[in-house]
Amino acid sequence: MAQQGVLTPQNEDFPRWYQDVVAKAELADNGPVRGTMVIRPYGYSIWEHIQSEIDQRIKAAGAQNAYFPLFIPESYLSREAEHVEGFSPELAVVTHAGGEQLTEPVVVRPTSETVIGEFMAKWVQSHRDLPLLLNQWANVVRWEMRPRMFLRTSEFLWQEGHTAHATFEDAAAYARQIHHDVYNDFIQNVLGVQVYLGIKSTSERFAGATNTMTCEGMMGDGKALQMATSHELGQNFAKAFDIKFQDESGTSAYCYTTSWGASTRLIGGLIMAHGDDNGLVVPPRLAPIQVVVLPVRDDEAVNAAVDRVGDQLKVAGIRVTTDRGRGSFGRRVTDWEIKGVPIRLEVGPRDLAEGLVTLARRDSGEKVQVRLEDVASATTNMLEEMQTAILAASRHRLSSRTADVTSVAEAAEAATAGFARLPWDLVRGEGETQLRTQAITVRCLQRADGSMPDHENEANLTCIVAKSY
Amino acid sequence: MAQQGVLTPQNEDFPRWYQDVVAKAELADNGPVRGTMVIRPYGYSIWEHIQSEIDQRIKAAGAQNAYFPLFIPESYLSREAEHVEGFSPELAVVTHAGGEQLTEPVVVRPTSETVIGEFMAKWVQSHRDLPLLLNQWANVVRWEMRPRMFLRTSEFLWQEGHTAHATFEDAAAYARQIHHDVYNDFIQNVLGVQVYLGIKSTSERFAGATNTMTCEGMMGDGKALQMATSHELGQNFAKAFDIKFQDESGTSAYCYTTSWGASTRLIGGLIMAHGDDNGLVVPPRLAPIQVVVLPVRDDEAVNAAVDRVGDQLKVAGIRVTTDRGRGSFGRRVTDWEIKGVPIRLEVGPRDLAEGLVTLARRDSGEKVQVRLEDVASATTNMLEEMQTAILAASRHRLSSRTADVTSVAEAAEAATAGFARLPWDLVRGEGETQLRTQAITVRCLQRADGSMPDHENEANLTCIVAKSY
Numbered sequence: 001m002a003q004q005g006v007l008t009p010q011n012e013d014f015p016r017w018y019q020d021v022v023a024k025a026e027l028a029d030n031g032p033v034r035g036t037m038v039i040r041p042y043g044y045s046i047w048e049h050i051q052s053e054i055d056q057r058i059k060a061a062g063a064q065n066a067y068f069p070l071f072i073p074e075s076y077l078s079r080e081a082e083h084v085e086g087f088s089p090e091l092a093v094v095t096h097a098g099g100e101q102l103t104e105p106v107v108v109r110p111t112s113e114t115v116i117g118e119f120m121a122k123w124v125q126s127h128r129d130l131p132l133l134l135n136q137w138a139n140v141v142r143w144e145m146r147p148r149m150f151l152r153t154s155e156f157l158w159q160e161g162h163t164a165h166a167t168f169e170d171a172a173a174y175a176r177q178i179h180h181d182v183y184n185d186f187i188q189n190v191l192g193v194q195v196y197l198g199i200k201s202t203s204e205r206f207a208g209a210t211n212t213m214t215c216e217g218m219m220g221d222g223k224a225l226q227m228a229t230s231h232e233l234g235q236n237f238a239k240a241f242d243i244k245f246q247d248e249s250g251t252s253a254y255c256y257t258t259s260w261g262a263s264t265r266l267i268g269g270l271i272m273a274h275g276d277d278n279g280l281v282v283p284p285r286l287a288p289i290q291v292v293v294l295p296v297r298d299d300e301a302v303n304a305a306v307d308r309v310g311d312q313l314k315v316a317g318i319r320v321t322t323d324r325g326r327g328s329f330g331r332r333v334t335d336w337e338i339k340g341v342p343i344r345l346e347v348g349p350r351d352l353a354e355g356l357v358t359l360a361r362r363d364s365g366e367k368v369q370v371r372l373e374d375v376a377s378a379t380t381n382m383l384e385e386m387q388t389a390i391l392a393a394s395r396h397r398l399s400s401r402t403a404d405v406t407s408v409a410e411a412a413e414a415a416t417a418g419f420a421r422l423p424w425d426l427v428r429g430e431g432e433t434q435l436r437t438q439a440i441t442v443r444c445l446q447r448a449d450g451s452m453p454d455h456e457n458e459a460n461l462t463c464i465v466a467k468s469y
Numbered sequence: 470m471a472q473q474g475v476l477t478p479q480n481e482d483f484p485r486w487y488q489d490v491v492a493k494a495e496l497a498d499n500g501p502v503r504g505t506m507v508i509r510p511y512g513y514s515i516w517e518h519i520q521s522e523i524d525q526r527i528k529a530a531g532a533q534n535a536y537f538p539l540f541i542p543e544s545y546l547s548r549e550a551e552h553v554e555g556f557s558p559e560l561a562v563v564t565h566a567g568g569e570q571l572t573e574p575v576v577v578r579p580t581s582e583t584v585i586g587e588f589m590a591k592w593v594q595s596h597r598d599l600p601l602l603l604n605q606w607a608n609v610v611r612w613e614m615r616p617r618m619f620l621r622t623s624e625f626l627w628q629e630g631h632t633a634h635a636t637f638e639d640a641a642a643y644a645r646q647i648h649h650d651v652y653n654d655f656i657q658n659v660l661g662v663q664v665y666l667g668i669k670s671t672s673e674r675f676a677g678a679t680n681t682m683t684c685e686g687m688m689g690d691g692k693a694l695q696m697a698t699s700h701e702l703g704q705n706f707a708k709a710f711d712i713k714f715q716d717e718s719g720t721s722a723y724c725y726t727t728s729w730g731a732s733t734r735l736i737g738g739l740i741m742a743h744g745d746d747n748g749l750v751v752p753p754r755l756a757p758i759q760v761v762v763l764p765v766r767d768d769e770a771v772n773a774a775v776d777r778v779g780d781q782l783k784v785a786g787i788r789v790t791t792d793r794g795r796g797s798f799g800r801r802v803t804d805w806e807i808k809g810v811p812i813r814l815e816v817g818p819r820d821l822a823e824g825l826v827t828l829a830r831r832d833s834g835e836k837v838q839v840r841l842e843d844v845a846s847a848t849t850n851m852l853e854e855m856q857t858a859i860l861a862a863s864r865h866r867l868s869s870r871t872a873d874v875t876s877v878a879e880a881a882e883a884a885t886a887g888f889a890r891l892p893w894d895l896v897r898g899e900g901e902t903q904l905r906t907q908a909i910t911v912r913c914l915q916r917a918d919g920s921m922p923d924h925e926n927e928a929n930l931t932c933i934v935a936k937s938y
Contacts (some may be wrong), residue, residue: 029588031538032545035577040586041603048534066513069505070539070577070608071561076501092540092566094577097623098612099558106502108539108563108577119507120500123869128795134510139539139608143567154566155539329665339735 005336015148016222021271022149025280025338035147035363039283042339043267045288047157050266051137053190053286054159055138057182061174063133063161066117070139071106076114079240081111086207090142090153108141113208113259115235116162117241124255127166127247131174135161151469152199152224157265164243164255168234171256172211175230176452178260179213183228191266192283193217193273194398195227196464197452198444206259210234211455216397216443216464219272222418224468225441227269230260242349268469273331274363274390280340283381283390291379293322296325296329296348305347309357309375312344316376318383319403337362343379361386363393389448402464406433411465415440424461440465475803478746479644483690484617488738491618492748494807504616504623507859512736514757516626519735520606522659522755523628530643531632532602537584539608540575545583548709552582561610577610582677582702582728585631586710589733593724596716598634600643604630620694620736620938625730631713633724637703640725641680641824644699645921647729648682652697658737661752661859662686662742663867664696665888665933666921667913672901675728679703680924685912685933687867688741691887693912693937696738699729701906737938743832743859750832752859753852760848761810762791765798765817774816778826778844782814785845787852806831811855812848830855832862871933877903880934884909893930909934 006024008016027043030036039047048408055065071108077084092108095101109115116134124132137159144154161178166169177425187193200212209231217227237243238254246252274281284290293310295302306322313320323332338345346358354368359378363386370378401418405411408431414420415438424445427435434443443464447453453461475493477485488894491497496512499505508516515881540563546553561577564570577712579585585603588937593601606628629648634640648666656662669681678700686696706712716720743750753759762779764771775791792801805813815827824837828847832855839847870887872881877900883889884907893914896904901911912933916922922930 029591031540032542032587033538033540033585036538036540038538039536041535044535045533047536047620064510064514065517066510067508067626069500069502069507070507070610071500073501086708089568091568092563094561096574097561098614107563115501118501122498145567152844157536207866370903 005048005060006338007277007279010220010275012448016272017275017277019149019280021275021338025340027051027267027271027280028149030149033154035144035152037149037153037155037266039157042288043305045450045465046267046270046282046286047264049286049288049310050161052260053186054182055137057186058135058159058161058178060305061133061177061182061301063135065136067136067138068112068119070109072109072112072115074105074107076118077107079114080208080236082236083208087142088109090144092141092143108187110140111139111259111261112136112140112160113162113237113257117237117243117257117353120162120164120255121241121243122163124243124245127386130164130166130245131170132164132257133161133174134163135159140243148268148469150264153264156264160259160261163258165257166245166247166253166255168256170257172232172454175213175232175258178258179215179228179230183215183230183260183262187215187217187227188391190285191273192285192387192394193227193269193401194391194395195451196398196444196446198446199453199456200229201428201432201442201445202456203465204442206231208233208236213452214444216393217269217273218401218466219269219469220275220418222401222464223270224419225265225269225272226468227266227445228260228262231258232405233259273394274468279338281390282340282342284342284387287340287342288319289321289339290318290383291320291343291345292336293345293347294329294332294336294436295324296346298324299349299397301352302347302349304375305352305357305372309345309347309372312376313379316380316450318376318379326465327441345375345379363390385409411435412438412440415466419443419464419466421462423466424463435465439467441468443468473938475792475807476746476748479689479744480673486744486746487740488618490748490807494809496736496740496749499617499618502623504613504621506618506622506624508626508733511757515736515739515751515755516733518755518757520628522655523651524606525730526655527604527630527647530602530646530651532604534605535603536605536607537581538586539578540583541578541584543574543576546576548583549677551625551705552677555863556580556611560608561612575904577785578607579609579611580728580730580828581607581609581629581711582631582706582726586706586712586726589631589724589726590710590712593633593712593714596714596853597635599635599714599724600639601633602630602643603632604628614790616651617737619733619740619937622752623731625733627730629728629730632727633707635714635716635722635724637725640727641701641923644701644729645684648684648697648699650701651823652684652729652731656684656696657860659752659754660739660742661755661856661863662696662738663860663864665867665913665915665919667915667933668922669698669923669933670897670911670914672676672903673911675700677702677705681703682921683913685826685936686738686742686863686938687870687888689744690741691870692778693888693935693936694734694738694741696735697729697731700727702726702728741938742863744809748807750859751809751811753811753856753923756809756811757788758790758808758810759788759852760790760812760814761805762789762814762816763798763805764793765815766820767793770821771816771818774821774826777817778814778841778904782848783847787845787848796880812851814844814848832859880904881907881909884935888912888933888935890931890933893932896932896934904934908936910937912937
């Protein structure tokens with residue numbers, strides 16, 4: 001049904017296909033300042049659904065939203081040595097404001113550990129103030145030399161959580177809770193992407209962290225995408241910003257802090273994890289529009305049925321829209337396919353004469369005729385089946401395209417088509433450097449059973465290596 | 470019941486009282502960079518409710534959310550002469566990024582007419598693309614020389630709507646729809662503030678607008694606060710950014726655009742419109758916490774009743790929290806009063822023995838005993854009564870402290886204690902200049918019947934003048 005040639009085919013040029021989808025699905029445009037992006041209404045409505053799902057989970061984990069300033073004194077960054085080293089090359093600096101040169105330049109936040117650390121120090125006095133669990137939804141700026149829409153933009157939108165705890169164990173447990181119950185739960189059950197959960201190697205850690213946990217998904221071209229990260233910051237920022245508390249005995253001690261974030265990059269992941277040559281495929285639970293009702297012809301009986309069907313779906317709690325728009329039927333089909341709407345519900349005069357309408361499922365292309373009176377239940381079922389099928393496909397891709405190998409050379413070979421898994425002891429140090437020359441990085445470390453290690457120095461770890469976005 | 474001396478009394482020093490409330494209700498802290506602000510969790514939860522209420526209304530008016538970049542090329546600002554003149558003194562400028570000096574400095578958006586204008590020009594081709602109705606939730610920066618928390622901060626959060634239309638009439642009607650159905654409806658029916666709706670005089674207009682409509686509220690000290698504005702931009706930005714469309718006959722014409730915004734300043738309005746010497750008073754429909762349940766004593770029967778009551782209120786759809794916290798009962802009462810929670814529900818052993826609990830209403834101080842089985846309905850009724858009473862009090866203040874006067878001298882006198890209303894013909898030109906020397910400004914112009922004029926040059930207009938925030 002879809003028109004040919006609207007999008008570059010994936011196997012011809014995957015990056016070009018990606019750009020085509022971003023443009024043709026009306027997700028985003030390039031901004032006028034290098035590396036910035038305009039998120040268009042359809043792209044933003046996907047982001048609103050991502051936000052809402054993640055925000056619910058963050059609140060369920062007990063964190064509260066707050067808002068910290070965009071501008072950070074340059075001197076704050078320097079207080080944590082690794083942090084400033086990691087972020088300096090990416091900073092945007094305001095030197096003039098209010099018509100004058102500033103005495104101290106301010107940086108546009110690349111992330112907010114420093115400024116939030118300053119306020120944690122103010123707010124935390126006693127063990128009774130802990131844990132302090134904060135989150136903010138904000139824009140951040142990291143100047144990008146090689147920008148790519150949603151994946152690497154000079155400005156992006158995200159949430160960043162920041163917490164302070166009395167003990168190492170409490171901080172570690174909370175960072176893991178966020179990683180599992182917020183990120184992995186959302187990514188798997190809503191975004192429909194199966195990921196590897198693991199920890200980063202030292203060289204891939206967040207600047208200033210003692211441990212970084214990651215969700216690594218596999219995109220359609222076999223490359224990895226880091227979809228969300230949670231960091232244990234140890235006492236690094238607590239010492240830099242003097243975040244101290246008095247314990248029950250009255251002794252003063254530094255807190256342990258964590259931070260964790262997920263961004264508009266998830267939309268890039270959505271596109272590349274599920275998209276096909278006809279465009280985006282949005283999992284039903286995430287989709288701003290779950291069903292589009294399309295009249296095959298502009299005629300009275302059809303129009304009446306379109307209204308009735310739309311109402312039935314709304315009552316059933318389905319996010320539905322009706323497209324009586326201009327353009328041919330075929331053109332509209334193509335447009336909604338590019339936008340990845342899970343189900344297209346076609347209402348035509350011939351079907352209608354038999355009391356039927358047609359449901360077309362976006363991921364499989366499957367078309368079924370259903371009786372008008374069954375439309376709500378059939379649609380609900382199809383949406384659930386599609387959600388399940390999308391995750392199953394993602395899971396299949398991840399396992400079938402992860403090769404277990406036994407040498408760095410084999411890993412490099414396997415990483416041309418997917419992920420490679422091998423003993424960490426074969427890679428650490430020398431091997432990691434060698435792989436990096438071929439643009440292959442260690443995506444994460446895992447235990448042999450696939451679970452997340454506590455730290456890099458556990459025995460018998462495996463590592464997943466891949467090319468990545 | 471409340472402890473004395475926690476807040477500076479309003480009549481002793483209103484600005485100091487305001488600062489005390491912001492600090493003691495844990496709404497916000499000063500940020501490290503001059504004029505910036507940290508919005509603390511309780512303050513931010515109020516903002517989330519404001520956002521949700523306004524966002525629903527914006528969507529109901531047909532506008533779609535999108536996101537445009539923080540950074541705007543400096544040259545964009547200059548394209549509309551009045552716009553650049555108005556905003557230049559407040560701009561923050563990024564001159565360095567990614568470790569290099571930028572060839573063209575970029576400004577941090579003070580508002581987004583320019584960058585959105587650029588994209589409207591790209592997206593609008595034909596009359597079928599109109600109206601184009603966009604909104605964004607974002608942070609903006611306007612460098613403040615005399616910052617004041619929530620009211621004037623160098624960075625603030627807001628929504629800014631931007632629309633393009635085929636005709637002057639359509640643009641004018643939409644700007645008015647937003648003004649009435651989004652802003653005034655929210656401010657009156659949720660925030661509980663009665664405002665004057667009117668248009669700004671030429672000298673008080675948004676830089677680049679042909680007409681600015683405003684909602685002017687009266688604060689507790691009789692000063693005015695501009696709570697939201699909607700602008701008709703005529704073809705000014707359309708010409709500057711080449712926003713053109715082809716009409717049905719194929720003729721090319723410039724669009725008419727509008728913009729409209731409301732910000733975290735509304736929280737300042739909330740504080741000053743309803744607050745009293747015991748702190749904030751949050752209208753029930755807006756309140757993140759509508760009822761706080763306080764056990765008078767830590768005992769088994771009391772604790773069981775507290776749980777039961779909490780559950781009953783939740784089931785009734787009331788936003789309730791229970792405070793079994795540390796600190797004395799009296800201290801907790803004071804703290805929740807400062808936070809302005811509409812109803813305090815006290816559960817004590819003596820009341821309980823008779824099957825009763827006590828409801829204390831934040832605005833009036835009224836306390837009533839209700840039977841345990843009636844607690845949900847009694848609370849629901851009290852919340853509704855309080856919402857009505859708050860608006861009635863605001864309405865009473867606005868009318869009783871607006872003096873109808875017949876000269877500029879009388880207006881200046883009246884503006885020391887409230888608003889003054891007088892014929893616009895007495896003020897325009899000379900009078901406006903003279904009043905400004907006494908820090909009194911024209912807040913808005915109205916028709917004699919209080920309705921909103923189409924433009925400044927209608928005959929027989931009245932004007933409202935006042936000191937303002």
